[in-house]
Amino acid sequence: MKPYIIVLALLGTFFASAQDHSHTGAQPFHYPDIEGYKTLKTDLHMHTVFSDGSVWPNIRVQEALRENLDAISLTEHLEYQPHLADIPHPDRNRSYTIAMQEAKNHDLLIVHGSEITRSSPIGHNNAVFIKDANKLMAEDGLTPFKEAKKQGAFVFWNHPAWYAQNPDGNPTLSDFQKERITNGELHGIEVINAFDYAEESLALALEQNLTIMGTSDIHGLIDWDYTEKGNHRPITLVFAKEKNLERMQEALFSGRTVAVYNDLLVGKEEFLNPLIKASIEVITATYLENTSIVKLELKNNSSSDLLFENIMDFTFYDSSPIFTIKGLETKTVHVKTLKKLDVLNLKLKALGAYNAPKQHPVITWAIPLK
Numbered sequence: 001m002k003p004y005i006i007v008l009a010l011l012g013t014f015f016a017s018a019q020d021h022s023h024t025g026a027q028p029f030h031y032p033d034i035e036g037y038k039t040l041k042t043d044l045h046m047h048t049v050f051s052d053g054s055v056w057p058n059i060r061v062q063e064a065l066r067e068n069l070d071a072i073s074l075t076e077h078l079e080y081q082p083h084l085a086d087i088p089h090p091d092r093n094r095s096y097t098i099a100m101q102e103a104k105n106h107d108l109l110i111v112h113g114s115e116i117t118r119s120s121p122i123g124h125n126n127a128v129f130i131k132d133a134n135k136l137m138a139e140d141g142l143t144p145f146k147e148a149k150k151q152g153a154f155v156f157w158n159h160p161a162w163y164a165q166n167p168d169g170n171p172t173l174s175d176f177q178k179e180r181i182t183n184g185e186l187h188g189i190e191v192i193n194a195f196d197y198a199e200e201s202l203a204l205a206l207e208q209n210l211t212i213m214g215t216s217d218i219h220g221l222i223d224w225d226y227t228e229k230g231n232h233r234p235i236t237l238v239f240a241k242e243k244n245l246e247r248m249q250e251a252l253f254s255g256r257t258v259a260v261y262n263d264l265l266v267g268k269e270e271f272l273n274p275l276i277k278a279s280i281e282v283i284t285a286t287y288l289e290n291t292s293i294v295k296l297e298l299k300n301n302s303s304s305d306l307l308f309e310n311i312m313d314f315t316f317y318d319s320s321p322i323f324t325i326k327g328l329e330t331k332t333v334h335v336k337t338l339k340k341l342d343v344l345n346l347k348l349k350a351l352g353a354y355n356a357p358k359q360h361p362v363i364t365w366a367i368p369l370k
Contacts, residue, residue, distance in 0.1 A: 027232055028068035030328060031302050034274040037239035037256065040070040040248055044111060044128050044236060045158060045190070045215030049083050050095040051076035051115070053219045057095045058102040063222045065106055067233070071248060073113035074099050075126045078136055078144070080117050092133035109245055115158065116144045120165045121174035124158040125186070127151075129249045141176070145185040154252045155180075156188030156213050161198035170200045173208070181208055188213045188252065191266050192234045192259045199357040202266060206356060211252055212236075212267050214259025232303060234261040239271055263305040263327075265353040273361050276350050279306060280363075283330060286370040287340065293317050294335040294344060294369060300325040308348040311362065314338070322351065344369055 029041045046060055047053030057074055064072045074095045081089075091097075096112045103110050113128035114136055122141045127148040130136065135151070136144040148155050160171030171189075180186035188211035191201045205212050216233040218225060226233045239256040240247040251257070258267030258275055265272060284297035300306055310321040317334035325331040335344065346365040355361050 027227055027303070028066070029232065029235065029303050030068065031237055031260075031275070031304075032278040034239060034271070034278050037241060037251070038243055039275070040109075040238040040240050040243060040251075041068065042071040042073075042111075042236050042238050042248070043069060043216050043218075043233060044071070044073040044113065044156075044213070045075050045115075045126055045193070046072065046218045047076060047115075048074055048095050049087055050074075050081075050089060052080060052082050055221060057098040059221075060218075061099050061102040061106075061108065061110070064108055067222070069108065069235070070243060071109035071111055071238070071245075072099075073111035073126070073128045075113040075115040075128065076133075077115045077117040078133065092137065096133070107243075109243070109248065111245065111248075116148075121172070121176045123160065123165055123177075124162075125155055126158055127153040127155045128252075129153050129245070145180055145183075149183075149185050152249075154188065154211075154249060155186050156190060156211065157186060158190050158215075159193040159196070159217065160189060160201050160204070161196065162193075169198075171198065171204055173204055181210070187211055188257075190215055190259075192261045192264070193217050194234065195261075197261065197264060197266065199354070202354065203357050206268070209255070211255045212257050212259050214261060214266070232260075232262055234259065236260075237267075237275065260304060263307060263324075263352045265304060265350070267353075267355065269355040269361060272353055272355050273363055275302075276306065276353060276361065276363050277365065279304075280325070280365065282365065282367050284332075285344065285367045288334070292337050292339055294337055294341075295332065296335060296344075296346070296367070297330055297332050298325055299330045300327055303327045305352070306350065307352040309351055310347075311349050312345070312347045314344075341369055343367065 031039045033039050048057045076095050099110050111128045114133040116125045130153045131151045135147050189205050190213045192214035194217045214234040214236050237258045238251045240251040279302040281299040305326045307324050319333045344367045349360050
């Protein structure tokens with residue numbers, strides 16, 4: 001090929017890529033809607049250089065776009081500013097402003113938030129859907145929560161099992177948290193934070209009727225901390241009536257969430273079960289010729305690998321009773337029904353999901369057979 005033709009071909013490739021505004025990364029998130037609600041993929045706990053993170057706010061927006069998230073919040077520490085010598089910012093809203101500018105031409109919701117950072121028993125708490133972070137600054141521990149409530153914020157308790165504040169690794173529900181819950185100033189709790197799942201936090205969420213949250217609490221790069229290690233970031237799936245800030249806020253206050261980290265799903269039964277059921281699509285359900293063996297092709301329409309145990313009365317022909325359907329892939333199993341049925345009630349226990357400590361949901365699909 002002549003040199004000038006090679007140059008033209010390379011330039012064509014360059015300009016074509018320059019026109020491609022797709023932000024899809026190596027691991028974009030996909031989770032199905034459930035009946036009556038849109039499933040919003042969110043991460044409402046992350047940091048930038050405007051507190052103790054190591055990236056600029058626009059990077060957080062770009063990462064979220066690559067991963068197909070629907071909403072994020074940059075929850076900078078109000079009290080902890082280790083980069084202050086290099087990035088002084090008397091306006092605690094600055095990170096949010098930069099993120100909004102970056103996201104203005106994209107379908108990504110930016111939730112205004114901040115982290116209230118105190119020692120025990122107050123601990124760390126995120127206030128999201130705030131209006132002005134500066135007004136949350138105070139010397140005492142009560143004012144930030146009262147101001148957050150005044151601004152209509154949704155407040156959740158961050159990493160309550162964190163060993164730095166609870167050396168035994170278990171959350172401690174102090175009188176301070178109890179009073180905040182009673183006063184309507186604390187609404188949620190992180191059950192998954194970064195790499196950690198705390199079933200004790202799940203127990204508290206169910207006991208105190210707190211919204212179940214999962215977050216990355218990212219400080220570095222998502223690619224370095226998660227993707228390159230073969231992981232997804234932890235997220236909260238929020239089941240909202242529409243994709244907008246108002247409906248998302250209402251859904252969080254109503255507790256319509258499932259926390260997700262890789263193949264771990266944690267949520268209240270009323271939302272977790274419909275999510276898992278919607279994630280599995282039956283592609284084929286037919287008897288093999290001249291047999292009473294049903295061929296089932298099951299497609300997983302979620303990003304999570306789903307681990308199931310067969311708990312039907314019917315056994316499988318050529319599969320283990322415990323099996324995985326990988327995210328966005330299809331699995332074929334054969335069911336021995338012993339006699340011809342019109343409908344197969346496929347009954348599976350979701351071993352990678354929890355609706356209470358050590359309790360797995362059981363999902364049933366009524367599948368017409370051919």
